[in-house]
Each structure stands twice: as structure tokens, then as C-alpha cells.
Amino acid sequence: MTHLKRRKFMKYATASSLGIALSNTATFGMSLRSSKNTSIGIIGIDTSHSVAFTKYINGQENGFEVIAAYTTVSKDIPASYERVDKFTQELKESGIQIVDSIKQLLELVDCILLETNDGRLHLEQAEEVFKSGKPVFIDKPVAASLKDAILIYEAAKKYNVVTFSTSGTRFMSQAQKVRNGSIGKVMGADTFSPVKYVPSHSDLFWYGMHGVEHLFTVMQTGCTRVRRTKTGICDTVVGEWDDGRIGTFRGIVDGKGGHGGQAFGTEEIAYLGRWEGYEPLVDAILHYFRTNEVPVEPSETLEIYAFMEAALVSSEQGGVWVTLESVMKEAGN
Known part of the structure; x- marks a missing residue:
């Protein structure tokens, strides 16, 4: 998505979020x-x-x-x-x-x-x-x-x-501010979220994607390879971007859960905030239904899923570096 489109989208999303408090007074069936x-x-x-x-x-x-x-x-x-x-x-x-x-x-x-x-x-x-x-x-x-x-x-x-x-974590207000330049250029970021695994899905796809989506919201595209360390209580993926930046995702297997992280910019370091509810995501969906404009391009979404797929391959191979290009090729792209 171009910078102009992101600015237009954020202008819409900020304005639409003002209606959230009012909506809470309405009953479900009304x-x-x-x-x-x-x-x-x-x-x-x-x-x-x-x-x-x-x-x-x-x-x-x-x-x-x-x-x-x-x-x-x-x-x-x-x-x-x-x-x-x-x-x-x-x-x-x-x-x-x-x-x-x-x-x-x-x-x-x-x-x-x-x-x-x-x-x-x-x-x-x-x-x-x-x-x-x-x-x-x-x-x-x-x-x-x-x-x-x-x-x-x-x-x-x-x-x-x-x-x-997308995940609703993309629309956490602090993450959107960082994506749009509030701390200067993002030099790196660490995010976290709970992880849950189901055998029918590539393991981070089911729930870990919330934290990975959060990571890509601030780092944006350009990740080239990942390596993963997975234990009984923690699941950590380190990604290297094509310009040398490092982004990490920490999956919380055991202990207190939550969504958040930090982003490191050329001008400031920002805490990425707490979960703020589904309303900003739904506002984004309705904006898409009105305008046919999307808040995240297919290329970014596919890179997020390639990141998670490469993390799976890395864990299966003892934590080695795995390129996103290799898993995309294996998947037929």
C-alpha cells in the first residue's frame, strides 16, 4: 500500500473509531x-x-x-x-x-x-x-x-x-502510528502474543499469527529469512530483513498472555500498546466494503504466512536459518 493510501486509511480509521463508545449503548438485537x-x-x-x-x-x-x-x-x-x-x-x-x-x-x-x-x-x-x-x-x-x-x-x-x-492486532493504535512514521524509520521490533497449536494447521497460523501480524505492521515487508527456537514454555522466531534490520516474535506458550511489543526507531522507542478490541478492525472492513480499498496488500499478507511457514521448517530442522523464498517456492509460487 502506498504512503498516501495508508494516510487516507488512517484518517478514516481514526474518525470512525470515535463512534465506538456510542455503539456500546445499543443492544445486540437492536x-x-x-x-x-x-x-x-x-x-x-x-x-x-x-x-x-x-x-x-x-x-x-x-x-x-x-x-x-x-x-x-x-x-x-x-x-x-x-x-x-x-x-x-x-x-x-x-x-x-x-x-x-x-x-x-x-x-x-x-x-x-x-x-x-x-x-x-x-x-x-x-x-x-x-x-x-x-x-x-x-x-x-x-x-x-x-x-x-x-x-x-x-x-x-x-x-x-x-x-x-488480517488480524485485529494490525489496527492497534500505537502500531499504526509507528507504521506511519511516529518514531522515524523503524530499525527493529519485538512483538509477542499467545500461541496455540492445532494439528490441522501450520503451527503458527492458528494463533501465533496475531503477534506476527503485529510485527509486520511496524516492520513492513522485506523479511528474507528466519530461525526459530521452540521450547515447552516459549516459541521465538527471529527474522532478518533485506536491509539488515531484525524483527522478533515471541509466542507465549505458558504464563500470562497478551499482545504487545516494542519498536525501535531512528527518533524514538515505542511500546506497541495493549489489545484494544475488534472495533478498529471492523471499521477497516466496512471501509473496504464501501471503497474497495484494502488496508493490507496481498503481498504483505503472503509474506507474513511465508514467515510463519519458514519458522515451521526451521524448527523441524533444529533451528537453522530458512529463507522465505524457499518456502514460497515449495508452496508453488
Whole structure:
């Protein structure tokens, strides 16, 4: 994304965030909008994001309304099958129509939030949406493998659909300030987040990507190689950028969790702040639905996932340096 686009986006995001406090006064099931709103459909109800995003969108006057949802369940992922009934019931009680297929959903709505917990399903689900030409935000992880992540963006290009995927950590206010020059040039950064592993996904894709996304938000693209040290209580990845800068991600396996970090600039050192909630991410999604402008380019997202894939290979090979180019080539790009 160009500097100008980032400035335009941040101007929008800052202004839109002023409405967050007001939205908290609205109840979940209360719609404040008219029938002229742009309609949103959700694919995937097995995540708390589906409920949280619906609550925020439908609780304020923003020109959008979540009206329908479709879900599947992954029987080998507890976070999916243990929660899907609860979240489905919450959406039903808020007046959201539950439909039987993605095809039926696409007939009802203008835009899509792809929230399915299981990244293995994202390629097939996203491609069906791309064929319709409707805009779609793909929640994390964009896919369960680097190969599928690449195929998703290739499919979007094939069907001429602009899409994006990101973690909410990208929109933590201090990280956005640093990205936009508040501490001068970023010379390095350290970020942290909890990590959880599921066998069906490349290991950092499932939850560690929150901290890796945070790292790339401030360091931006240009990472060439990584090496990883993984123990029973810590998971650390060191990345080297093409200009000699170093960025590190610390995955918290055991102990107090949280999201944060530090960035080291030519003018200042900045603490990257605490988690501030989903609202800035949802504001970014709605801005994309309005304008077709994305806050993160596919190239940056794919570099994030190549970073995590290279980290996996590094750990499998005893912590050696692994290039991002090598894993991208292996994944077929």
C-alpha cells in the first residue's frame, strides 16, 4: 500500500473509531439502520468473531447490516464443534437468518465476512464468493497452509475481486502510528502474543499469527529469512530483513498472555500498546466494503504466512536459518 493510501486509511480509521463508545449503548438485537443498508452475510458461526462483529455492526448507524449467516463445523477442532451451537443461537436471537448454503447466502447479501474457524475450508468457500463478484473479508488464518493462501489470492485475481485478510492486532493504535512514521524509520521490533497449536494447521497460523501480524505492521515487508527456537514454555522466531534490520516474535506458550511489543526507531522507542478490541478492525472492513480499498496488500499478507511457514521448517530442522523464498517456492509460487 502506498504512503498516501495508508494516510487516507488512517484518517478514516481514526474518525470512525470515535463512534465506538456510542455503539456500546445499543443492544445486540437492536437495529438502528433502514432497509437501504448494504447487507452483510457471514460464512462461519463457529467463532466468537461472528457474534462480536455482528453486535458492533448492527449496533450503530453505519450504512451496513448483518442479516444472514451460514456455517459448517469442524469435528476435529474443539474450538469449532464446542462453540458453534452457542454462537448460532446468539445470532438467531438477534434476528439473523441462518441459511443452508453459501449459494443461498449470496442471493441475500451484498458483502461477505468469511469467519469460518477452520482455515482448511477457506479456499473452497472464498472461491465460491469470488465467483459471485461480491467483496469478502477473510478472517485469520487466511488458510491452513501457505499453498492454500497463495491459491486464495490467485483465485481472487482470476475473478477480479479485491480481498484482504488480517488480524485485529494490525489496527492497534500505537502500531499504526509507528507504521506511519511516529518514531522515524523503524530499525527493529519485538512483538509477542499467545500461541496455540492445532494439528490441522501450520503451527503458527492458528494463533501465533496475531503477534506476527503485529510485527509486520511496524516492520513492513522485506523479511528474507528466519530461525526459530521452540521450547515447552516459549516459541521465538527471529527474522532478518533485506536491509539488515531484525524483527522478533515471541509466542507465549505458558504464563500470562497478551499482545504487545516494542519498536525501535531512528527518533524514538515505542511500546506497541495493549489489545484494544475488534472495533478498529471492523471499521477497516466496512471501509473496504464501501471503497474497495484494502488496508493490507496481498503481498504483505503472503509474506507474513511465508514467515510463519519458514519458522515451521526451521524448527523441524533444529533451528537453522530458512529463507522465505524457499518456502514460497515449495508452496508453488
